[in-house]
Amino acid sequence: MTLSNPRRHFLSQVALLTAGATLTRAAESSPKRILLRSSWQTVNIGDIAHTPGVLRILETHLPDVEVTLWPSNLGNGVEQILRDQFPNVRFIKGAADLKRAFDENDFLLHGSGPSLVAQRDVIRWSEATGKPYGVYGITLPFKGSASTKPTSNAALQKTVDVLSNAEFVYFRDSKSLEFAKSLDCKSPVMEFGPDGAFACDLRDDEKADAFLQSHDLQAGKFLCCIPRLRYTPYWTIPEKKRELDPVKHARNEQMKEHDHEALRQSIMQVVRETDLKILLCPEDQTQMRVGKEVLYDRLPADVLKRVVWRPDYWLTGEAVSTYVRSAGLFGNEMHSPIMCVGHGVPAIVCRFAEQTSKGFMWQDIGLEDWLFDLDDESQVAKIPAAVMQIATQPEAAKAKAAKAKAFVEQRQAETMKQLKKSLAT
Known part of the structure; x- marks a missing residue:
């Protein structure tokens, strides 16, 4: 039997609609x-x-x-x-x-x-x-x-x-x-x-535990400290293949003492007034040398006995596994504090004009009391007291970090x- 044109048209339209619905369902389910x-x-x-x-x-x-x-x-x-x-x-x-x-x-x-x-x-x-x-x-x-x-x-x-x-x-x-x-x-x-x-929840507990045990750093009994120059000296990292930037290098040299003096004062006060130790550690491949020069080598003998300098770079998993075993962190970097707070670990951020505005996120997540501007001398003077508060009031510091973590x-x-x-x- 031959279909009439109207009926043929009707059936073809039904077929097209059915096919379209099938394709739509397939797209929605994929x-x-x-x-x-x-x-x-x-x-x-x-x-x-x-x-x-x-x-x-x-x-x-x-x-x-x-x-x-x-x-x-x-x-x-x-x-x-x-x-x-x-x-x-x-x-x-x-x-x-x-x-x-x-x-x-x-x-x-x-x-x-x-x-x-x-x-x-x-x-x-x-x-x-x-x-x-x-x-x-x-x-x-x-x-x-x-x-x-x-x-x-x-x-x-x-x-x-x-x-x-x-x-x-x-x-x-x-x-x-x-x-x-x-x-x-x-x-x-x-x-x-x-x-x-x-x-970020990368972990390398095995490496972290081995390092901590070899330096007698016990969980909850040490603070981490990270140095940083105004500009990352990428020219010292062979794989980056960059020439020395004389302007940035000069600015680093001009400010490195100023930018780490409060960190040294904090280290000395923690060691002398609490039973905590200090771990000097890096966030990038240039900071081991910086930490040795501007922090470790400048500390008095009585303080050095309870300060550990990490001489080599590490990857994120080992760093996170170390941070979560610490009592907190302070320094001139941003992402180590971010990873700390992401795990409920207290962390202080010190920033300066040469960085982007990322440090102000500490205000956005309720940690403005742990954010310090190194270009403002009135704020610089408050850094040791803030570090000591974390060291001497660990439960309150953890609660503050946990609140920020929940907001994030x-x-x-x-x-x-x-x-x-x-x-x-």
Whole structure:
């Protein structure tokens, strides 16, 4: 029997609608896929921590989402560490992998960093795929700040344009958020979002315990201290292949005594007035030498008996395993304090103009009493007392750190709700 044209048309429309519904259900049931742009370098345990932190947040709050990592650098054995910790994550290894990732993934997430580090890659993704992207836990450096090279109006406007077209932008400090708003950045969601490193839970208990035992450092009976120069002397790290920067080197030399005097005073007071020891440890590959020169070698003999200087670099897992066994941390760095508070360990941050505004996140998470500006002498004078308060009132200090940790985790959950919403639409 031959179907009439109206009936044939009706049946064909039904078939098309059925097929469309089937495809829609298949799309809805298939897992969402995120391409994470992260892993900037491995000469700093904080830069290492960004990636496992964000991966852990994604795994915790969006367990059904498939994640592919698009890294810049996974040296120093970091790639294997991440593969062991996150066996379901895919890794971009070359052009073919990247092309496939562009085709298969639904969303690009730019991870935590000192700026929109991979801005060119975000633009590349957007232009090649037309798919959405978001930015998670960055600092937006102030134009002309001491921490950055002068930025042209055109370059700054380009960054604003990229951020404005993002589904969301989470800034890791409120100063960056305020700056973005002042530039008329128009992303529909712009809020404070903690640095991904807060969630880093890499561990190497075996190495940490071996080091602590060899130096008679008992759990809860030592504080960690981290030195830092105004500018990281990357020219002293062979793999970075950078020439000496005479201007930055001169500034480091000018300020290194000033920037570590309060740390020395804190060390001496802790050792002489409590039963705690001090561990001098690094956050990046340049700081072992700095700690030896400006801290360890400048301490009096009676204090040195209870101070341990770590002479070699370590990776993030061993550092975290050490921090959680300590009574707290103080110094001129940022990401070791972040990892401490992420595990409920008290931590003091000392910052200066040459850094980005990231240190102000301590105000954002309720730890303004543990944030000190080394360019403000009235604040510098208060550092030893703050360190001693952590040393002599450990339970109160831990409660304060725990409260900040809870706030950070709440914000992590809220940011993931937004990401889930963006994936759904």
